[in-house]
Amino acid sequence: MSSTVEHDYIGLSERNSSAGGVEGGVLNLxxxxxxLGLPGSESPHRVEKIGLTLDLLPKSYVSGAKRxxxxxxxxxxxxxxxxxxxxxxxxxxxxxGLFSGxxxxxxxxxxxxxxxxxxxxxxxxxxxxxxxxKVTPKGCGSVGNDSPVAPAAKAQVVGWPPIRSYxxxxxxxxxxxxxxxxxxxxxxxxxxxxxxxxxxxxLRKVDxxxxxxxxxxxxxxxxxFSGFTIGRCDSHGIPGREELSENHLMDLLNGSExxxxxxxxxxxxxxxxxxxxAMFTNSCRRLRIMKGSDAIGLAxxxxxxxxxxx
Amino acid sequence: MVGRxxxxxxxxxxxxxxxxxxxTSDADRNAAALVCRNWNRIERRSRKRVFVGNCYSVAPTVAxxxxxxxxxxxxxxxxxxxxxxxxxxxxxxxxxxxxxAMAEGWPNLEExxxxxxxxxxxxxxxxxxxxxxxxxxxxxxxDGFSTSGLAAIAANCRNLxxxxxxxSEVEETCLNWISHFPESCTSLVALDIACLEGEVNASILxxxxxRCSNIMTLRLNHSVPLERLVGLLQRAPQLMDLxxxxxxxxxxxxxxxxxxSAIAGCKNLRNLSGFWEPGLTYLPAVYSICEGLTSLxxxxxxxQNPELVKLISRCKxxxxxxxxxxxxxxxxxxxxxxxxLLQELRVFPSDPYDAxxxxxxxxxxxxxxxxxxxxxxxxxxxxxxxxxxxxxxVAKNRPNLTCFRLCIIEPRxxxxxxxxxxxxGFSAIVESCKDLRRLSVSGLLTDLVFKSIGASANYLEMLSxxxxxxxxxxxxxxxxGCKNLRxxxxRDCPFGDKPLLQNASKLETMxxxxxxxxxxxxxxxxxxxxxxxxxxxxxxNESGRGPxxxxxxxxxxxxxxxxxxxxxxxxxxxxxxxxx
Numbered sequence: 001m002s003s004t005v006e007h008d009y010i011g012l013s014e015r016n017s018s019a020g021g022v023e024g025g026v027l028n029l030x031x032x033x034x035x036l037g038l039p040g041s042e043s044p045h046r047v048e049k050i051g052l053t054l055d056l057l058p059k060s061y062v063s064g065a066k067r068x069x070x071x072x073x074x075x076x077x078x079x080x081x082x083x084x085x086x087x088x089x090x091x092x093x094x095x096x097g098l099f100s101g102x103x104x105x106x107x108x109x110x111x112x113x114x115x116x117x118x119x120x121x122x123x124x125x126x127x128x129x130x131x132x133x134k135v136t137p138k139g140c141g142s143v144g145n146d147s148p149v150a151p152a153a154k155a156q157v158v159g160w161p162p163i164r165s166y167x168x169x170x171x172x173x174x175x176x177x178x179x180x181x182x183x184x185x186x187x188x189x190x191x192x193x194x195x196x197x198x199x200x201x202x203l204r205k206v207d208x209x210x211x212x213x214x215x216x217x218x219x220x221x222x223x224x225f226s227g228f229t230i231g232r233c234d235s236h237g238i239p240g241r242e243e244l245s246e247n248h249l250m251d252l253l254n255g256s257e258x259x260x261x262x263x264x265x266x267x268x269x270x271x272x273x274x275x276x277x278a279m280f281t282n283s284c285r286r287l288r289i290m291k292g293s294d295a296i297g298l299a300x301x302x303x304x305x306x307x308x309x310x
Numbered sequence: 311m312v313g314r315x316x317x318x319x320x321x322x323x324x325x326x327x328x329x330x331x332x333x334t335s336d337a338d339r340n341a342a343a344l345v346c347r348n349w350n351r352i353e354r355r356s357r358k359r360v361f362v363g364n365c366y367s368v369a370p371t372v373a374x375x376x377x378x379x380x381x382x383x384x385x386x387x388x389x390x391x392x393x394x395x396x397x398x399x400x401x402x403x404x405x406x407x408x409x410x411a412m413a414e415g416w417p418n419l420e421e422x423x424x425x426x427x428x429x430x431x432x433x434x435x436x437x438x439x440x441x442x443x444x445x446x447x448x449x450x451x452x453d454g455f456s457t458s459g460l461a462a463i464a465a466n467c468r469n470l471x472x473x474x475x476x477x478s479e480v481e482e483t484c485l486n487w488i489s490h491f492p493e494s495c496t497s498l499v500a501l502d503i504a505c506l507e508g509e510v511n512a513s514i515l516x517x518x519x520x521r522c523s524n525i526m527t528l529r530l531n532h533s534v535p536l537e538r539l540v541g542l543l544q545r546a547p548q549l550m551d552l553x554x555x556x557x558x559x560x561x562x563x564x565x566x567x568x569x570x571s572a573i574a575g576c577k578n579l580r581n582l583s584g585f586w587e588p589g590l591t592y593l594p595a596v597y598s599i600c601e602g603l604t605s606l607x608x609x610x611x612x613x614q615n616p617e618l619v620k621l622i623s624r625c626k627x628x629x630x631x632x633x634x635x636x637x638x639x640x641x642x643x644x645x646x647x648x649x650x651l652l653q654e655l656r657v658f659p660s661d662p663y664d665a666x667x668x669x670x671x672x673x674x675x676x677x678x679x680x681x682x683x684x685x686x687x688x689x690x691x692x693x694x695x696x697x698x699x700x701x702x703x704v705a706k707n708r709p710n711l712t713c714f715r716l717c718i719i720e721p722r723x724x725x726x727x728x729x730x731x732x733x734x735g736f737s738a739i740v741e742s743c744k745d746l747r748r749l750s751v752s753g754l755l756t757d758l759v760f761k762s763i764g765a766s767a768n769y770l771e772m773l774s775x776x777x778x779x780x781x782x783x784x785x786x787x788x789x790x791g792c793k794n795l796r797x798x799x800x801r802d803c804p805f806g807d808k809p810l811l812q813n814a815s816k817l818e819t820m821x822x823x824x825x826x827x828x829x830x831x832x833x834x835x836x837x838x839x840x841x842x843x844x845x846x847x848x849x850x851n852e853s854g855r856g857p858x859x860x861x862x863x864x865x866x867x868x869x870x871x872x873x874x875x876x877x878x879x880x881x882x883x884x885x886x887x888x889x890x
Contacts (some may be wrong), residue, residue, distance in 0.1 A: 159394030159801070160776065161662045161692060161719050162750075164451075164477065194507070205507075267560060 197225045197258070197289035208281045214273050221260060225289060262287045327356040336361050355379060362386065363796075363821050365427065366846065369877040370408045374415035382421035382446070383412065389824050389871055390774075391799055392426055393451065396826055396869070398852060400884040404454075405429040407882075413440035421446035421472075428452070434459030438466035445497075448474040456481035457508070464490040472500040472527075482508035489514045493521070500527035504553045504584065507531070512538035520545045529553025532586035536569060543572035551581035557611070558589025566595055574598040583607035583632075590617050600624035607632040609658045615641050623648040629685075630654040635671040635692060642675030646682025654688040655679055659719060662692070673700035680707040688713040695726045696753055701735025705742035714739055715750035721777035721802070724754040731755055737762035740770070750774035757784040764791025772797040782808045789813035799824040807834030814842050822873035826850075830870055832890075833863025838872070839890035846875050847890040848883070858888040 195204045204224055211217040260272040264283040272280070272287070330353055333339045343353040359382045362368065374380075387403025405427045412419055419441045429452050437444065444467045449455070452475075461484045463473065488511055491498075498518070503510065510533050519525055525546050530539070534555025543549070559565060569592065573579075579599045588611045603625045609632040613621070619641040622631065628649040635657050637645070645652065660669060673696045679686060680703065687710050696718050704711075725732055732753040740746060740763050749770055751759065755778035763773070764787035771794055779785070786809035788798065798820065806829035810817075817823055817838075832849065839847040849858060850869035858865075879889040 157721070157802075159391065159396045160721065161659060161717055162394045162774075162776070163658065163662055163692075164393045196509075 193262075193284055193286045195221065195224070195287040195289065198291055198294070206287070208284060213277050214280075217272070218260065221287070221289065258289050259292050260287060260289050323352050323355075326352045330356060358382060360384070364873050364875070365403060365405075365408060366877060366880050367821070367873065367875045370411035371415070372877070374411045378415065379418075380416055381418060382423075383416075383419065384423040384425070385427065386425045387427035389799065389822060390426075390797070391801065391824055391826070396801065397871075398850060398884065398886050401850070401887060402880065402882055402884070403427045404882060405433045405452075409433045409436050409440075413437075417441065418443060420444060421448075423448040423450070424452050425450045426452065428454035429459075430454050431456055431459035431462070435462045438462040441467075443469060445469055446472040446474075448472065448476075449478050450474065450476045451478060453479040456483040457487040457506070458484040460484070461487035461490040464488065464495075465492065468492075468495070469497050470495065471497055473498070474500060474502040475505050476502055478505050480506055482506070485509065486511055486514065488518060491518050496521050496523065498522040499524050500551070501525070502527065502529040502553065504529040504531050506533075509533045512541070516541050516545060523548075525549065527551035527581075530555040530584060532556050532584075535559060536592060537565060540565070540568045540572045543576055547575045548578055549576050550578045552576065552579055552584070553607075554582075554584030554586070556587050557585045557592055558587050559592065561591055566592060570595040570598065577602070579603065581605040581607075585611035585613070588613050593617055593621055596621070597624055601626055603628055605630040609634060609656065612636065612660065619644045625649060626651075628652055632656040632658070634658050634660045635669045636660050637675070638670045639672055639675040639678065640670075642671075643678045643682075646678045650683060651685060652679070652683040653685050654713075655683075655686060656690040657692055658690075659692040662719060673697055676700065677703050677707075680704040685710075687711055690715040690717075692717045692719060694719050695723065696732060696735070697725045697727050698730065698732055698735035698738075699725075699727070701732065702738045705735075705738035709742045710745065711739070711743040712745050713748040714743065714746060715748065715774070716752055717750065718753040721752070722754045723752075731759070733759040733762070737766075740766040744769070746770055748772045751778060752776060754778075756780050757787065760784040760787040764788050767792050769794050771795065773799070775800045775803055777802045779803045779805060782806050785809035786812060789816045795819075796821045798822075800826070800828060802827040804829055807831055810834055811837060811841075814838055817845055817872055818842060818874050820874065822871065824869075824871050825867075826869040828867075828870075830867045831863060832858065832861055832865040832867055835867060835870065835890045836863065844874055844876065845872055846879055847872050849888045849890060850886055851888075852886045858890075 193206060193208055195206055206217075206220065206224075208217070211220065261269050262272050262280070263269050263285045265285060267285075269288070274280075275283075326349065330339065330342060333342060336359070339353055339357060343350045354377050356379055357377045358379060360373065360377050360380050361384045362373065363386050365385050365387045385405070385408055387405070388397055388401060391397055392401070392403075403426060405424055409429075412422070413436050417440065420443050422437065422444075423446070427449075429449055434455055437447065447463060447467070447470070455478075457480060460473075460475075460480070463470070464487060485508065495518070499522075510531055512534055515530075515534070516538070519528065519542055526549060528542065528546060528549055529551070530542075530553055532555055534542075536555070536557065536559045539555055543552075573596055576599060579602060582596065582599075582603055582605070585608055590613070593613065600621065601624060604627055606622065606625055606628055607630075608618070608622075612634065614636045615638055618633070618637055622628070622633070622637070622641070623644050625631075626648055629651055631645065631649065631652060631654070633641075633656070637657065642657075645655075657671065657675070671693055673693065676689070676691050676693070677700050680689075686708055689711065690713075693716075696716065724730055725735070732751075733756055736749075736751050736755065736759045740749065744766075746767055747769055749763070749767065749772070751763075751774070757780045760779060760783075763770070767773075770792050773788065773792070773795060775798075781804050784803065785800070785805035788795070789809055790813055795816075800823075803825075805825065810830065811834055835847050835849055839845070848871040849867050850871065851858065852868065883889060
């Protein structure tokens, strides 16, 4: 089924050809990437795209086109084949919800409203998550169906298939299929994670995929829960000795009012910043901003886990 | 009154009221109200339950005035396609006008059920303060409110029996709203908070459940861990309907056996749902009550075979099964042989946007269940391939179908064996299943199928069409047939002005018509609106081309929502919606 058929009558066929095309094995997805940037989360090149597309497309189509496959190029590889690259597909998710008609830009990159509205954005995330699963060797091979990567280029249609946005929302927080095998990482980046802060009367949600490193996450969270200082949690790779000395940690915790902690896949609470960013996004279940003094108990565990990583 | 029945006039009103009290269905009461003016007056003055399928079909103040003794009201708002993001979020469906009118005119209101309405915290607050004997609040697929509003309900509704938030979207502004239920609250019978995304304080919940000895329905959200579920079940062994929280935890044999016995202790359990983030290790903990289950909802549970089938095959008395396509054909074959009492089956897609097919669920599964389950009458089935032959078999096996919704995920998919449209298959369904009330079609379809539907689907009340048909005739067949059609929703079909205008009067016999991405022009809408004053013709154009008044007749209409009403055009339309 050709995507152009569906959208032709809106008169956007010429756009489609560039929007949906697969060029040299790498999907030209930037063209389909239509998002409003959320404060604190947009990257410059996207902003300009937004201006363009909003003029050209009726809003209702925008939602649909935006469901085109998210920008795999950010992942730095051919679409989908790197688990990591696949993860970044969900990037455009956060913008997705904005075209649902609820329109309001959620503050500080938080998907708090998006989660509440659970709309188009979620569609993308599920789709993207789905894409990940599809293209891992396991997924493709088992069916014997040689469907190539190209189907991804097909533009998604708003509201199709007809499943409730609530259901899609749930699928995001529950992306894993239960298979007890080593392939744990495929398709399972944690995407939207809840952020709670001790003392704050509300929960927010952030999409970890929109941040590239701890710094970005940290500043986004700071903006979201403004009025406190978060301990620095930069990490540039496998923690070196100097970053993880006990003294350093204690300094960190004593010096700042709040620190960011996260619950990982095993259910342990860890300090944010201990592990390489990619590993963090893959294993983080949710975030909690707690008082530095409360977090001191985590320090030994954090040290230990990182020792195991070395 | 007719002469022969003058004796009837000798009965005082109370006698008739008493007689009418035995009419339980709305349809029967409506019919009685049409017999004569007296009956009309007596019936409406004594009516206790009112159902408003479209909140804009009547003004709230009018409804409240006409039926002064109402104790239970059901009000529905947005069109069904709002579930799939086709309706702008600010379209309408606000509950304020209704709640305000009800607070004024129905102080004795006990039950309020909203579906697809926008309910604000102010509304909830007003509800909490206005009805002294308020018992049931059900907000299904609603949004616009937060846990602060729920706190107000919890705190003020002293006799609250049921709080149901099924599939609503709730802002979490008040983290401990459950603690607002006073210590004196012991009346809860049903609590469904599965849709909440935030943490629920399990200790407070436990205390609440402990003192509500009549609690029968408890549907938790994903934040409640298994450990806490044990405690809750121990305090409420009389539960009939349970929605678990998170159904996994680290491997812990003690927890497992505690869970197992807590569940086994709930001997009345009939409905089971939840299973958020299910872990295989803990599934067997529910085995003991499987045989008693009549309803099992696994549609959020990403469990695969063989564990999935193992679980379902134990549920020999199942009437209702909701499951993901992870069950696959083989699993459905097992269902067909184990669950002989099955009446309703819904199979949801686990990867709806995947073009590849990691899951082996095809038309075979549907055929198997249609053959093996003689009482099956309601089907919702998402799959990726279908044949006419399969549909013919289903039609032959199950002429008792009342609801058949098939969604082939890829639009316009033909019969994968013959490459033909699925016209013959769906025609067979409508011709064989004479009691069909609800139908959703998909796949490659020409106008022929609509000819069959129009001619044969005499009891059809709701029809959903997407990416189908060749031209105007398709819609014309439907609107000129389908005698009992109430709701018609269409998207992405080449249906235009002619069938609408030709069948204008049909639209007044229906509750509503939705058409989006079809070929309707503004001119036709204008004509229709002029000809039919008791229809609201709402045009939704989100592309912001400027005020509709200025647009020419040939301007295409993106989305169209037409509904009958005695309230006239509504006053709360947003920018993108114009009532012609």
